[in-house]
Amino acid sequence: MRLKSLKLINFRNYEDIQIEFSKGINIFIGANGVGKTNILEGIYVLSLTKSNRFGTDMDLIKMDTDNATVEGEVLYDDYSKWYQVAISKLGKKVYINKSQIKKISEYISNFCVTTFLPNDIDIIKGSPSIRRNVLNIQIGELYNNYLKILNEYNSLLKMRNEYLKRLNINSMADYKYLDVINEKMLDYSVKLYSFRFSYLQDINKILPMIFKKLSGISDLKIDYINNLGITEFNEEKIREILLNKWKRNLSKELMQGMTLYGLHRDDLMFSLKGHDAKIYASEGQQRLIVIAYKIAELLVFKKIKGEYPVLLLDDVFSEIDIKKRNNIIKYFNDEMQVIITTTDIEEIDENLVKNARIFKVKNGIIKGGHRNGRKGTR
Numbered sequence: 001m002r003l004k005s006l007k008l009i010n011f012r013n014y015e016d017i018q019i020e021f022s023k024g025i026n027i028f029i030g031a032n033g034v035g036k037t038n039i040l041e042g043i044y045v046l047s048l049t050k051s052n053r054f055g056t057d058m059d060l061i062k063m064d065t066d067n068a069t070v071e072g073e074v075l076y077d078d079y080s081k082w083y084q085v086a087i088s089k090l091g092k093k094v095y096i097n098k099s100q101i102k103k104i105s106e107y108i109s110n111f112c113v114t115t116f117l118p119n120d121i122d123i124i125k126g127s128p129s130i131r132r133n134v135l136n137i138q139i140g141e142l143y144n145n146y147l148k149i150l151n152e153y154n155s156l157l158k159m160r161n162e163y164l165k166r167l168n169i170n171s172m173a174d175y176k177y178l179d180v181i182n183e184k185m186l187d188y189s190v191k192l193y194s195f196r197f198s199y200l201q202d203i204n205k206i207l208p209m210i211f212k213k214l215s216g217i218s219d220l221k222i223d224y225i226n227n228l229g230i231t232e233f234n235e236e237k238i239r240e241i242l243l244n245k246w247k248r249n250l251s252k253e254l255m256q257g258m259t260l261y262g263l264h265r266d267d268l269m270f271s272l273k274g275h276d277a278k279i280y281a282s283e284g285q286q287r288l289i290v291i292a293y294k295i296a297e298l299l300v301f302k303k304i305k306g307e308y309p310v311l312l313l314d315d316v317f318s319e320i321d322i323k324k325r326n327n328i329i330k331y332f333n334d335e336m337q338v339i340i341t342t343t344d345i346e347e348i349d350e351n352l353v354k355n356a357r358i359f360k361v362k363n364g365i366i367k368g369g370h371r372n373g374r375k376g377t378r
Contacts, residue, residue: 022357030361
């Protein structure tokens with residue numbers, strides 16, 4: 001798949017622009033604060049219907065306007081699709097080929113992206129919720145059914161938490177209803193654990209090799225940290241342990257009014273030579289670990305879907321030395337569409353630049369779109 005065109009209307013600092021992309025490398029050059037990152041954010045919203053940055057949907061709407069629209073045409077092997085995300089004070093609507101899609105989970109996984117962003121280091125340094133969110137997005141782009149099941153699980157989780165609070169207030173309430181919720185949550189939990197363990201197994205098969213090529217250091221893996229104490233997928237064991245956790249800790253859950261055990265509490269640990277990279281790895285190593293993780297995501301996506309997602313890189317080369325930068329670039333190939341932002345084109349490998357479509361960004365205006373120094377479109 002590749003993004004052919006992107007249209008932004010009242011999105012961030014853009015009033016109305018349309019961009020035509022090359023199938024290969026696309027580079028947006030400009031000073032900080034002129035709107036380069038907003039272009040990548042628009043592509044991300046087109047794919048996942050929400051921003052990859054902090055804030056709300058309303059923050060995406062250009063100041064002094066009431067709504068924003070992100071549209072784009074995506075090419076596949078022998079057909080194309082038109083995607084649209086419309087954001088207003090009344091909410092958000094998504095469309096494929098002009099037809100509204102009622103459920104966001106049915107929209108996501110059609111047009112897929114992978115990002116390399118400066119704040120991706122938070123995948124290691126940040127909270128467990130950040131790592132869970134990244135994992136959910138990665139698996140959700142691969143398997144549309146994952147997000148549907150996750151939404152059902154989260155709905156039941158909310159329902160269970162509310163009923164725990166009710167039981168705590170009214171001891172005469174019916175505990176059988178809690179048993180019904182538990183059984184349904186077990187069903188969804190097993191399915192979601194299956195997806196997560198399978199995906200991380202695929203990642204861990206190639207992650208150590210990728211990291212060694214980038215850094216010269218081996219022994220990197222991802223440990224799946226959960227409060228069930230399980231290290232591999234086993235449906236019967238998961239059901240038994242999780243149900244026992246809920247039964248034995250019911251008084252504690254009643255008192256706190258929340259579900260204390262389950263996959264909504266799980267975490268990932270990046271283990272470098274047997275140590276938690278969040279604590280023991282340098283910031284430079286942490287950055288390379290995240291990049292290795294994202295490259296592994298690309299390769300697993302290709303293996304499962306038969307194609308690469310669109311790759312978005314936001315000014316990441318400036319913080320990496322030339323040798324490591326070149327090691328990263330070796331993973332790019334002619335099948336990938338790559339969209340890069342930079343303040344200085346000298347930071348980009350000349351082999352990428354010579355085959356790239358170049359755009360210049362200044363204060364919400366985009367000029368160029370030429371290749372190899374010559375104007376024109378492909």
